[in-house]
Amino acid sequence: MSWIAIGVTADIPLRGARCVTTPQGPIAVFRTVENRFFAIEDRCPHKGGPLSQGIVHGAQVTCPLHNWVISLETGMALGADEGSVRTFALKVEGEKLLISSEALARRTA
Amino acid sequence: MNKKERLVIVGAGMASGRMLEHLFETDPERFDITLFGAEPRGNYNRIMLSPVLAGEKSFDQIVTHDAAWYDAHQVECRFGETITRIDRAAKMVCSASSETPYDKLVIATGSAPFMIPVAGRDLPGVMAFRDYDDVQAMVAAARKKGAKAVVIGGGLLGLEAAAALRLYGMEVVVLHLMGHLMERQLDAAAGYLLQKELESRGIKVHCKAQTSAIVGHGRTEAVLLDDGTLYPADIVVMAVGIRPEARIATDAGLHVERGIVVDDRMLTSDPDILAIGECCEHGGICYGLVAPLYDMAKVAAKTLTGVEAAFRSIETATQLKVTGVSLYSAGDFADAPDREDIVLRNSGAGIYKRLVLKDNRIVGAVLYGETTDGAWYFDMLRKGTDVSEVRETLIFGQSRQGGASLDPMAAVAALPDDAEICGCNGVCKGKIVSAIIAKDLTSLDDVRAHTKASASCGSCTGLVEQLMTLTLGDKYNPGAVQPICGCTTLGHGDVRRLIKAKSLKTIPAVMQELEWKTSCGCAKCRPALNYYLVCDWPDEYADDYQSRFVNERVHANIQKDGTYSVVPRMWGGVTSAKELRAIADVVDKFHIPTVKVTGGQRIDMLGVRKEDLPGVWADLGRAGFISGHAYAKGLRTVKTCVGSDWCRFGTQDSTGLGIRIEKFMWGSWTPAKVKMAVSGCPRNCAEATCKDVGVICVDSGYEIHFAGAAGLDIKGTEVLGVVKTEDDALEHIVALVQMYREQAHYLERIYKWAKRVGLDEIRRQILEDPQKRKAYFDRFAFSRKFAQVDPWSERVSGKDKHEFRPMAAIGFPVVAEGAL
Numbered sequence: 001m002s003w004i005a006i007g008v009t010a011d012i013p014l015r016g017a018r019c020v021t022t023p024q025g026p027i028a029v030f031r032t033v034e035n036r037f038f039a040i041e042d043r044c045p046h047k048g049g050p051l052s053q054g055i056v057h058g059a060q061v062t063c064p065l066h067n068w069v070i071s072l073e074t075g076m077a078l079g080a081d082e083g084s085v086r087t088f089a090l091k092v093e094g095e096k097l098l099i100s101s102e103a104l105a106r107r108t109a
Numbered sequence: 110m111n112k113k114e115r116l117v118i119v120g121a122g123m124a125s126g127r128m129l130e131h132l133f134e135t136d137p138e139r140f141d142i143t144l145f146g147a148e149p150r151g152n153y154n155r156i157m158l159s160p161v162l163a164g165e166k167s168f169d170q171i172v173t174h175d176a177a178w179y180d181a182h183q184v185e186c187r188f189g190e191t192i193t194r195i196d197r198a199a200k201m202v203c204s205a206s207s208e209t210p211y212d213k214l215v216i217a218t219g220s221a222p223f224m225i226p227v228a229g230r231d232l233p234g235v236m237a238f239r240d241y242d243d244v245q246a247m248v249a250a251a252r253k254k255g256a257k258a259v260v261i262g263g264g265l266l267g268l269e270a271a272a273a274l275r276l277y278g279m280e281v282v283v284l285h286l287m288g289h290l291m292e293r294q295l296d297a298a299a300g301y302l303l304q305k306e307l308e309s310r311g312i313k314v315h316c317k318a319q320t321s322a323i324v325g326h327g328r329t330e331a332v333l334l335d336d337g338t339l340y341p342a343d344i345v346v347m348a349v350g351i352r353p354e355a356r357i358a359t360d361a362g363l364h365v366e367r368g369i370v371v372d373d374r375m376l377t378s379d380p381d382i383l384a385i386g387e388c389c390e391h392g393g394i395c396y397g398l399v400a401p402l403y404d405m406a407k408v409a410a411k412t413l414t415g416v417e418a419a420f421r422s423i424e425t426a427t428q429l430k431v432t433g434v435s436l437y438s439a440g441d442f443a444d445a446p447d448r449e450d451i452v453l454r455n456s457g458a459g460i461y462k463r464l465v466l467k468d469n470r471i472v473g474a475v476l477y478g479e480t481t482d483g484a485w486y487f488d489m490l491r492k493g494t495d496v497s498e499v500r501e502t503l504i505f506g507q508s509r510q511g512g513a514s515l516d517p518m519a520a521v522a523a524l525p526d527d528a529e530i531c532g533c534n535g536v537c538k539g540k541i542v543s544a545i546i547a548k549d550l551t552s553l554d555d556v557r558a559h560t561k562a563s564a565s566c567g568s569c570t571g572l573v574e575q576l577m578t579l580t581l582g583d584k585y586n587p588g589a590v591q592p593i594c595g596c597t598t599l600g601h602g603d604v605r606r607l608i609k610a611k612s613l614k615t616i617p618a619v620m621q622e623l624e625w626k627t628s629c630g631c632a633k634c635r636p637a638l639n640y641y642l643v644c645d646w647p648d649e650y651a652d653d654y655q656s657r658f659v660n661e662r663v664h665a666n667i668q669k670d671g672t673y674s675v676v677p678r679m680w681g682g683v684t685s686a687k688e689l690r691a692i693a694d695v696v697d698k699f700h701i702p703t704v705k706v707t708g709g710q711r712i713d714m715l716g717v718r719k720e721d722l723p724g725v726w727a728d729l730g731r732a733g734f735i736s737g738h739a740y741a742k743g744l745r746t747v748k749t750c751v752g753s754d755w756c757r758f759g760t761q762d763s764t765g766l767g768i769r770i771e772k773f774m775w776g777s778w779t780p781a782k783v784k785m786a787v788s789g790c791p792r793n794c795a796e797a798t799c800k801d802v803g804v805i806c807v808d809s810g811y812e813i814h815f816a817g818a819a820g821l822d823i824k825g826t827e828v829l830g831v832v833k834t835e836d837d838a839l840e841h842i843v844a845l846v847q848m849y850r851e852q853a854h855y856l857e858r859i860y861k862w863a864k865r866v867g868l869d870e871i872r873r874q875i876l877e878d879p880q881k882r883k884a885y886f887d888r889f890a891f892s893r894k895f896a897q898v899d900p901w902s903e904r905v906s907g908k909d910k911h912e913f914r915p916m917a918a919i920g921f922p923v924v925a926e927g928a929l
């Protein structure tokens with residue numbers, strides 16, 4: 001797997017998110033209160049809401065449009081809602097954040 | 110091994126759900142239970158479908174038995190499976206895909222909505238109002254812009270559907286066959302008041318309407334009446350009545366009349382088969398309200414476990430569950446020679462009460478507009494109390510009897526122990542009070558769980574709460590009933606109190622001290638805590654932006670496509686050529702697709718790309734604009750009319766006062782949004798009487814109003830009082846809002862807060878106590894020093910830069926820096 005640098009940890013506020021644009025659409029990169037980092041597709045499985053704009057709590061984000069809660073670890077919608085988003089491997093090297101190059105590949109399945 | 114008896118239940122509705130509860134209370138081990146339900150879900154409180162349709166409750170809130178409950182009681186659930194046949198010889202029930210043997214069978218199939226047999230009734234778009242699927246279909250249709258609905262049937266169900274659909278902005282017509290609405294429960298006079306009320310909400314009511322056909326190509330387009338009237342309709346809701354769902358019983362050769370005939374023990378003509386609920390008929394009566402069905406459920410559980418019990422028919426009372434309409438009806442009030450009427454009419458106040466007496470006993474009661482005495486009359490009706498002693502004052506209600514005070518609490522205190530409080534579940538006062546004491550119940554939810562009182566239609570919630578206050582005194586704190594969210598057991602009231610009492614000044618401190626169950630809260634509690642801290646420690650607390658909803662974080666309103674809208678302040682709705690020109694330039698420069706005049710007297714630019722926001726704000730800022738906080742739990746707009754400056758009726762400078770209030774109060778965060786208006790005279794062109802706070806200028810000064818609503822609920826304002834000068838008006842309004850800021854629960858609008866704390870308490874503190882008023886005013890003035898910083902110009906100067914641009918762009922062809 002090859003990795004692409006997207007920035008440094010300080011770019012993202014604690015319990016916050018930023019987005020990375022790609023030709024396949026935006027990816028949301030999150031930083032949790034425990035300083036864990038996750039990257040998922042920035043498109044809510046409900047109606048496409050921008051997850052990077054949601055409130056981050058635990059390892060979850062609440063979509064800003066209609067409050068679906070998405071797990072950052074699995075990309076699955078939690079609670080009564082059903083759906084999932086793609087997740088992407090992310091690596092922290094010192095200060096640097098790197099995302100797996102599959103982020104550039106189209107979804108195949 | 111001792112093999113258990115097999116109990117099969119057909120129909121997972123309200124009656125069978127209640128029967129299972131009784132069964133598990135008394136003999137949980139007796140049966141292996143299989144529960145079939147045609148709906149793809151377990152039991153829920155069907156009564157509450159109306160509030161769900163109206164958007165006042167979510168479906169989750171009305172589920173009475175969830176998967177965990179069935180699991181814990183080892184009920185094998187076969188939801189989504191319809192039983193098509195009972196094989197009594199083989200003792201089996203059959204569906205399309207299975208055959209299941211039983212030792213005992215309970216039929217609880219409820220009713221089927223009656224669909225009037227007119228041409229077109231099979232067209233898509235024609236629906237009933239019976240289950241959650243119907244509700245979902247209606248909501249989907251109602252969401253379409255400009256959609257129209259025709260509701261056939263002006264009874265309870267039809268009107269609840271019509272009122273709810275109207276809330277979505279649908280054009281709604283109610284067709285009713287009889288001369289007045291709800292003729293089974295109401296007499297003509299009350300029917301007329303109800304019709305007027307519905308018409309004032311924009312619902313058209315057509316009585317004596319004989320439907321002749323539903324017309325449309327491929328789906329409903331209109332409803333045609335006998336007299337040739339044609340009402341366009343995207344959906345047609347049939348609510349003309351129900352029929353006991355007895356088909357499988359008829360086919361199996363059981364004794365069926367209108368419903369499945371049962372004896373006092375709920376046994377059908379086959380001793381191994383019971384029937385309960387709306388599908389059955391007892392003593393010649395089929396019931397359509399839950400109170401008797403719950404009694405049936407109790408009796409059936411006993412019969413199944415071999416305990417003697419007998420069902421007795423009971424009187425029922427009904428209420429219409431339409432927010433803002435109070436209507437109560439019980440017993441029988443058809444005219445008859447041996448009956449007398451006592452009627453009280455006050456059409457100005459929209460009140461109508463009628464009692465029907467026979468031999469000095471109440472046999473029927475209709476209350477419209479004011480229904481607090483319903484329980485009292487119904488109690489006398491059920492008991493056949495002789496009312497000759499109190500006849501003269503009877504109609505004025507319980508509080509006017511024998512010198513008792515007008516206090517509703519005293520009225521509840523005066524009720525006898527066996528007075529029925531909850532009609533749905535047949536729970537009397539004594540039972541509630543003793544459960545509260547014996548089980549040490551302190552929350553409404555606990556009382557519901559233990560006694561079932563107010564757990565069905567909820568219309569007696571007020572009475573139950575009064576009983577709790579009566580029994581527990583200060584120990585009962587209705588505010589503590591609901592925890593803020595799953596992260597804590599505390600309610601908003603407790604959290605607010607403890608933040609102050611323990612001097613908690615950060616979100617982590619609150620979570621630590623108050624034992625939050627999650628590591629960093631959730632999207633529900635964090636914004637609430639952030640607000641409480643901002644409000645309580647204005648100079649010390651550092652706002653936690655990550656705990657704000659995106660709109661308040663980026664100071665614009667997110668739209669469905671992820672773009673934003675921008676609404677600059679236009680003080681009091683007044684603008685100028687220079688401002689309009691600046692807006693026009695911004696719209697051109699940033700290619701903003703939509704510009705709209707809002708309902709709040711200002712201009713909304715919609716469809717702005719997030720990256721463009723700082724640029725848009727920079728240009729607007731140069732023209733003198735600041736953020737309009739159209740996204741904030743804070744002061745939105747102060748609408749004004751032209752007032753004494755121009756209008757020939759204007760008594761005071763309403764425009765000037767509106768601008769003054771807006772300039773004084775903008776920027777401060779509040780529990781929910783706050784909207785105000787100032788009208789120059791009682792003609793009220795600024796619509797001040799439906800706002801959170803409103804002012805009506807009069808010759809002698811300023812009439813201050815508050816606690817109005819015109820969104821999800823519609824409610825006229827209450828008058829706080831009249832003051833003489835503009836300064837007085839400002840001081841009262843600011844003090845009132847500060848009191849609200851300090852006391853309300855997050856997301857609670859002023860009208861809800863005022864209802865909770867009491868209008869008199871607010872008048873006492875704000876109008877009658879100058880010292881308190883001054884103190885509130887000063888606290889607002891202090892906190893506003895930290896709040897009146899224009900968020901747009903802050904961001905134009907670089908604050909939160911990261912919010913407005915992507916962290917990186919990958920996989921795109923490389924471009925030179927300057928071109929980006």
Ligand code: SRM
Nearest residue numbers: 666674706707708709710711713739745784819820821822
């Ligand atoms: C733009 C505007 C409609 C318009 O085109 O006229 C509007 C637009 C929205 N309203 Fe409104 N409301 C607008 C006037 C109103 C009014 C009329 C008024 O203010 O005189 C009401 C009824 C009065 C009231 O506040 O109750 C109104 C009652 C609501 C409600 C129901 C609130 C309630 O508690 O009952 C919501 C939902 C909410 O706040 O939870 C809402 C929510 C919204 C939101 C914020 C929905 C959302 O969460 O995204 C809409 C944002 C659109 C946007 O991006 O601008 N809007 N909304 C109006 C902006 C006024 C302004 O200048 O700021």
Ligand SMILES: Cc1cc2nc3c(=O)[nH]c(=O)nc-3n(C[C@H](O)[C@H](O)[C@H](O)COP(=O)(O)OP(=O)(O)OC[C@H]3O[C@@H](n4cnc5c(N)ncnc54)[C@H](O)[C@@H]3O)c2cc1C
Nearest residue numbers: 120122123124146147155191192218219386387397398399
């Ligand atoms: C919108 C609405 C508002 C109401 N408001 C009130 C109110 O304010 N007060 C009041 O007292 N009552 C009210 N009612 C009436 C109340 O809901 C009913 O009286 C009650 O639900 C009847 O209970 P039940 O168990 O007999 O039938 P239901 O609750 O209807 O349950 C029967 C279940 O059996 C299923 N079923 C039917 N046939 C089969 C089959 N062959 N195989 C498997 N499953 C089957 C059905 O799908 C249904 O789920 C209201 C009803 C509605 C629809």
Ligand code: SF4
Nearest residue numbers: 276277278707708820
């Ligand atoms: S602007 Fe207001 S009324 Fe219109 S759709 Fe949005 S929330 Fe509903």
Ligand code: FES
Nearest residue numbers: 044046047049063
């Ligand atoms: S788009 Fe995310 S919850 Fe609806």
